[in-house]
Amino acid sequence: MVTEDYINIALPKGRMANDTVELLVNKGVATNCIDFDSRKLIFEDNINKIRFMIVRNMDVPTYVEKGACHLGVVGKDIIEELNSDVYEFLDLNIGYCRLCVAALNSWDGEFSHNLKIATKYPNITKKYFFEKGFFVEIIKLYGSIELAPVVGLSDLIVDLVSTGETLRKNGLKEVVTVMESTARLIANKNLTKIESFRIKKLIEAING
Ligand SMILES: Nc1ncnc2c1ncn2[C@@H]1O[C@H](COP(=O)(O)OP(=O)(O)OP(=O)(O)O)[C@@H](O)[C@H]1O
Numbered sequence: 509m510v511t512e513d514y515i516n517i518a519l520p521k522g523r524m525a526n527d528t529v530e531l532l533v534n535k536g537v538a539t540n541c542i543d544f545d546s547r548k549l550i551f552e553d554n555i556n557k558i559r560f561m562i563v564r565n566m567d568v569p570t571y572v573e574k575g576a577c578h579l580g581v582v583g584k585d586i587i588e589e590l591n592s593d594v595y596e597f598l599d600l601n602i603g604y605c606r607l608c609v610a611a612l613n614s615w616d617g618e619f620s621h622n623l624k625i626a627t628k629y630p631n632i633t634k635k636y637f638f639e640k641g642f643f644v645e646i647i648k649l650y651g652s653i654e655l656a657p658v659v660g661l662s663d664l665i666v667d668l669v670s671t672g673e674t675l676r677k678n679g680l681k682e683v684v685t686v687m688e689s690t691a692r693l694i695a696n697k698n699l700t701k702i703e704s705f706r707i708k709k710l711i712e713a714i715n716g
Pocket residue numbers: 520521522523524564565566582583584585586603604605668669670671689690691
């Protein structure tokens with residue numbers, strides 16, 4: 509699907525998609541050719557010769573790294589977790605959130621060995637605790653992470669916090685911030701060489 513005249517951009521389904529499209533339209537990079545309510549997964553902007561691929565958030569780096577897409581938009585949290593071999597060109601300054609260690613409000617412990625930690629981010633979590641010298645047990649979950657300490661599945665969680673509402677509503681508190689995240693523009697390394705002129709122009713337009 510990589511054709512000579514089109515630049516393929518992987519966009520994440522979900523909360524960041526609308527903001528990304530709005531940004532690209534405002535910067536004059538693309539026309540609004542995307543209907544998120546339709547079941548279509550590919551949208552073509554025939555004026556700017558851009559093809560948008562709508563993919564799962566966690567899958568954006570894979571589409572880019574493997575060369576199915578020239579570019580992609582994805583949170584720094586995902587880039588760190590997957591450690592993909594892609595270029596990271598721009599901070600788009602949207603999709604701000606923090607990856608935090610959180611615990612039940614009643615938790616007054618300290619970090620120690622053998623703590624059970626539930627998370628969607630096993631690699632970041634392991635690295636964070638291992639670098640502090642703690643051998644923790646990671647419990648990989650795919651969503652509703654805040655439930656884990658409430659039902660005794662874990663001692664702590666590592667999850668994204670934006671407004672803090674989900675923590676509050678479930679009787680949890682933030683313990684410490686592991687990292688902050690915003691959306692980044694990533695690029696395939698080989699395709700960047702081949703399409704360097706158009707990609708440079710696109711970056712300039714987004715920066716301008
Ligand atoms: N409150 C938030 N919670 C989660 N992610 C947020 C939040 N605010 C911004 N983000 C950013 O948006 C990205 C996508 O979040 P979203 O919750 O839409 O995807 P997801 O649930 O991980 O995706 P999927 O449904 O594909 O698993 C995150 O990786 C993060 O970078």
